[in-house]
Amino acid sequence: MTTITFITPDGARHDIDARDGQSVMQAALAADLDGIIGECGGSMMCATCHCYDDEGRTGPRSDGEDEMLESAACEVTPQSRLSCQIKVSAEMEGLVIRLPQSQL
Amino acid sequence: MSVVIIGGGHGGFQVAASLRQDGYAGQVTLISAEAALPYQRPPLSKAYLKDGIADALHLRPASFYARNGITLRLGTRIARIDRAAAAVITDQGEAIAYDHLVLATGARNARPPVPGLDLPGVLGLRDLDDAQRLRGAMSTARHAAIIGGGFIGLEFGAVARGAGLGATVIEAAPRLMARALSPQMSGRFATLHRDMGTELCLGRLAVEVLEAEGRAAGVRLDDGTRVHADLVLLAAGVVPNTELAQEAGLAVANGIVVDKHLRSSDPAIFALGDCATFPCRRMGAPLRLESVQAATDQARAIARTIMGQPAPYDALPWFWSDQGPHKLQIAGACLPSDAAVPVGDNIVIRFRDCHMTGVETINAPGVHMAARKLLATGLGPTQADAAAAGYDLRALAAERKATV
Incomplete structure (x- = not known):
């Protein structure tokens, strides 16, 4: 298990135990966190699991992720990721993920 | 309430x-x-x-x-x-x-009038129970016969090949995914599946599920061909x-x-x-x-x-299908008669009455997203505009964004 802290748009922090190998999107959904939709289930067909990795700890974007991010509902910054494309691993212990105001 | x-x-x-x-x-x-x-x-x-x-x-x-x-x-x-x-x-x-x-x-699942569909070893794939059964069957099967060359049949075929099973797809229409795709894109996927080692029987009807020792042992086709298989997937529409x-x-x-x-x-x-x-x-x-x-x-x-705020449903249809390493993406709602303009091997643009109606792509998310933007509000660009831009939809989408 790896602990990830999600910061929701209201500023609240939520510590969530994520299973290694899960995506950050799956971990958020499994923990019943509002703020991530994940409409396409992680197939990189939508941009409703947009998040910000402000510390830049999750590595480079995957192929096609840039294009999908273009349709995100909120501002896309260099820290923007699609959380379905971030695989949880032990090195991510303490990762902080900030969620945008909206996903649709 | x-x-x-x-x-x-x-x-x-x-x-x-x-x-x-x-x-x-x-x-x-x-x-x-x-x-x-x-x-x-x-x-x-x-x-x-x-x-x-x-x-x-x-x-x-x-x-x-x-x-x-x-x-x-x-x-x-x-x-x-x-x-x-x-x-x-x-x-x-x-x-x-x-x-x-x-x-x-x-x-x-639609059930065509084919004798033997009730035999053990004939499976469908609609819900989790089906998927659990299918996954179990895959662990011992050696060859899968797939009745239906649509999205589910082909996605399963690619997974079966990836798991080391032989796979034969039997499709009554002369081409794959015929209801949804242009003939050009169907043809492209036929090549891709054959390259994955899947055998395709196009324009062939399954007429009987063969039986051996009380279980499905294959499928007989309308030309007499026998496809030997220990797993039969029925995926012939719904x-x-x-x-x-x-x-x-x-x-x-x-x-x-x-x-x-x-x-x-x-x-x-x-x-x-x-x-x-x-x-x-x-x-x-x-x-x-x-x-x-x-x-x-x-x-x-x-x-x-x-909630008292009626809004008509008018969203642009889009769709995807992962078939092995090939991600098919479709944006738009096309009629079978819509013209099809291939742009390289992996993009087909559809037109009706001179306007773009849909775009089919393989592993080209940027083009797919550009298509969704261009089609979102209704009428896509004209074929003349698209041709003038060298059918570069990303450039067209960027241009349109700049002028709005």
């Missing part, structure tokens, strides 16, 4: 979730015949067959429903709709009253689940007939997703879409209408 939703698939779930998100204060009851919490279906023919992790499929955990005041009735079958009493009746005789009823009953609607006297024609607000012929009853036929402005014809995205977009439109 109360909303009752029959069907716990993507669309049914989304109606419940959107109602709460939009601030609906009445009762929300989501009824599913399945025992499992509502789950994602697209991975059943892909990731789930590989990893077998059912928990990862749940759309939301159980706490979501409790937290949002959504009454989940799992393992509950509805026997009929009593429109006069505005209630649905379970097969146990219990009445559940509604002010608004949403039919999200989905579709089931039939919308319209019986409840029909028995309740609602209009049904290849799906429950709804208007642009997804209302059936009874204004208190909506229908969505695989089981509903809506008037498609883009095609100028009634259309029934079998896709997650259509079901969830329709669900959001129904929630808004119930």
Whole structure:
């Protein structure tokens, strides 16, 4: 298990135990966190699991992720990721993920 | 006030979730015949067959429903709709009253009149139970015969090949995914599947499932060919689940007939997703879409209408299908007669009356997204404009954005 802290748009922090190998999107959904939709289930067909990795700890974007991010509902910054494309691993212990105001 | 939703698939779930998100204060009851919490279906023919992790499929955990005041009735079958009493009746005789009823009953596998389809070893792939059985069968099978060269059959074929099984796809039409794709893209996928080692029997009918020792042992084709297989997947299209609607006297024609607000012929009853036929402005014809995205977009439109802010369903249809390493993406609603202009091997642009109506791509997410933007508001660019831009849709989308 790896602990990830999600910061929701209201500023609240939520510590969530994520299973290694899960995506950050799956971990958020499994923990019943509002703020991530994940409409396409992680197939990189939508941009409703947009998040910000402000510390830049999750590595480079995957192929096609840039294009999908273009349709995100909120501002896309260099820290923007699609959380379905971030695989949880032990090195991510303490990762902080900030969620945008909206996903649709 | 109360909303009752029959069907716990993507669309049914989304109606419940959107109602709460939009601030609906009445009762929300989501009824599913399945025992499992509502789950994602697209991975059943892909990731789930590989990893077998059912928990990862749940759309939301159980706490979501409790937290949002959504009454989940799992393992509950509805026997009929009593429109006069505005209630649905379970097969146990219990009445559940509604002010608004949403039919999200989905579709089931079509069963062509082929002898032997009931033999052990013949499987379908519609729900989690099916996927669990199929996954179990794959662990011992050596060769899969797949009846139907549509999305599910081909996705499964690619997974089967990846797992080391032989695969033969039997398709009655002369080309793959013929209902949804241009002939050029069908042809491209035929090449890609043959390159993966899948055998294709196009324009061939399955006429009998062969039997050996009480189990399926293959499929006989209309030209006499015998495809030997220890696993047979039936994936020859679906039939919308319209019986409840029909028995309740609602209009049904290849799906429950709804208007642009997804209302059936009874204004208190909506229908969505695989089981509903809506008037498609883009095609100028009634259309029934079998896709997650259509079901969830329709669900959001129904929630808004119930909330007193009716917005017609007019979202651009889009779709994807992962077939091995090849991600097919389709944007738009095309008629079979729409012109098809191939741009290289992996892009086909469709046109009708000189306007772009759809785009089919393989592993080209940027082009797909550009197409979605260009088609979102209705009329796509003209063929002349597209040709002048060298059919570079990303450039066209960027240009259009700059001029708006």
